[in-house]
Amino acid sequence: MLIDLEKLIGLRAVTKAGDLVGKIDGLIFETDGQAIHQYRIKPAGFGRIFDHCLLVNRAQVIDITENSIIVNDNIVREADSERLNEEKGTEPAKQMT
Numbered sequence: 001m002l003i004d005l006e007k008l009i010g011l012r013a014v015t016k017a018g019d020l021v022g023k024i025d026g027l028i029f030e031t032d033g034q035a036i037h038q039y040r041i042k043p044a045g046f047g048r049i050f051d052h053c054l055l056v057n058r059a060q061v062i063d064i065t066e067n068s069i070i071v072n073d074n075i076v077r078e079a080d081s082e083r084l085n086e087e088k089g090t091e092p093a094k095q096m097t
Helices: 076-087
Strands: 013-014 020-030 035-043 056-058 060-062 067-073
Touching: 020 056
Parallel strands: 013 067
Antiparallel strands: 013 020, 020 035, 035 056, 060 067
8 A cells, every 4th residue: 555645644543452542743764775664653632742752663563554553552652651660669671781
């Protein structure tokens, strides 16, 4: 399927389970291979208006249709990850020195 960039920007991003992640806000393009490297997704919902955008690697994309881009269920926003760690009383992994 061929899709125009103007149609791709603004496309709904949903998980395989059907949860709305947000909308495509931009792309990171790999010039060497002339391919999309990552999709920048603006989180959905009024409460998420100040959240950072998600960068979804092309390997995490399951399918692209005329109406949506379908991504793996394990896409987790950084803020959600931090909240989950606080609830579980764990800390995120730290880089070893």
